[in-house]
Amino acid sequence: MPNDLLATARHLHSLASQLADALNARPSDPFGPLRAEAAWRRFRQAVIAAGSSLPAHPRPLADWIRELGRAAMQFDRLVAGKGMNAIVSRYDIILFDNLIAEGQQLLRTHAPKSADPWMFTDPPPTATADPGPTPTPATTPSTPAPTATADPGPAPPTPSTPPPAPAKILVRWRDIVEVLPLRETMPRSAYEERRRRLAYLNQRYSGPIQTGGKGGQPRVDLAELLDWWNALTSQVQHAIDRERDTAATLLDQHNYGRTGRVAPGIVGSIKARRQREGR
Numbered sequence: 669m670p671n672d673l674l675a676t677a678r679h680l681h682s683l684a685s686q687l688a689d690a691l692n693a694r695p696s697d698p699f700g701p702l703r704a705e706a707a708w709r710r711f712r713q714a715v716i717a718a719g720s721s722l723p724a725h726p727r728p729l730a731d732w733i734r735e736l737g738r739a740a741m742q743f744d745r746l747v748a749g750k751g752m753n754a755i756v757s758r759y760d761i762i763l764f765d766n767l768i769a770e771g772q773q774l775l776r777t778h779a780p781k782s783a784d785p786w787m788f789t790d791p792p793p794t795a796t797a798d799p800g801p802t803p804t805p806a807t808t809p810s811t812p813a814p815t816a817t818a819d820p821g822p823a824p825p826t827p828s829t830p831p832p833a834p835a836k837i838l839v840r841w842r843d844i845v846e847v848l849p850l851r852e853t854m855p856r857s858a859y860e861e862r863r864r865r866l867a868y869l870n871q872r873y874s875g876p877i878q879t880g881g882k883g884g885q886p887r888v889d890l891a892e893l894l895d896w897w898n899a900l901t902s903q904v905q906h907a908i909d910r911e912r913d914t915a916a917t918l919l920d921q922h923n924y925g926r927t928g929r930v931a932p933g934i935v936g937s938i939k940a941r942r943q944r945e946g947r
Contacts, residue, residue, distance in 0.1 A: 674778060676718050677729045680736060681771040683711040684764050692861070693756055700756045708747065715740050732767070732774055739763045742905060749912055766901055769849030836890040841866075844877065844886060848897055873903050 687707040693700030719737050722730045743763055746755065838844050841863050848866065870877045876892040879885075 687711045688764050701753045704756050705752050
């Protein structure tokens with residue numbers, strides 16, 4: 669694997685992590701949108717430059733960079749439609765979260781193995797003389813004596829199918845947060861922020877985490893939690909596309925009569941409120 673591809677992937681992973689950190693800024697941070705805008709410009713420029721020199725045949729790191737480029741293209745359209753100020757601190761902006769976690773695993777897998785600096789302490793191998801071919805003694809053919817076969821007895825019982833592994837249930841917020849890639853995009857010290865973000869996503873996108881009311885302990889099956897999380901990106905993108913289509917429909921309006929307006933994408937008309945007399 670070329671070193672330049674590995675270096676490019678490392679650089680993009682670092683920029684994507686910086687962008688995710690900036691997007692997760694607290695709503696009270698007045699400089700959050702500015703940091704996010706600067707991080708987005710750096711990441712956008714780098715991922716476009718990397719895409720122009722990717723190898724044509726499939727490779728794990730090259731395929732990951734292409735997926736990163738697709739997420740960046742979706743985010744670019746989102747920024748153009750809503751603006752960075754409306755995006756920062758929204759808990760459902762997770763286009764890069766799963767890709768950052770996947771890239772972290774790929775970088776660990778493809779990192780070159782470092783050489784042992786103490787290899788010089790091993791004794792050098794001892795050269796041995798080649799003894800040459802070993803002579804084969806002549807053998808006299810003989811008829812093998814018949815051998816008695818022992819009674820194998822009854823066949824061993826067929827092992828039964830093992831029972832399925834019991835479901836793993838998580839009953840603490842900290843355990844639930846730690847198994848998800850949120851820890852790859854937010855510092856470990858921001859546990860409460862990660863917990864609130866996960867609770868928001870669970871409520872909005874019909875997550876499997878059950879809570880016993882205010883102050884109650886959560887409860888979730890680990891397998892169901894991971895399946896829901898892996899499908900969450902497509903659900904969020906579908907919601908974003910639906911909002912964009914609704915906004916475009918509302919913009920396409922024209923006057924109807926004296927006080928009404930018509931939106932062709934919506935059945936019916938939009939009537940203006942009647943002004944009170946004397947105002």
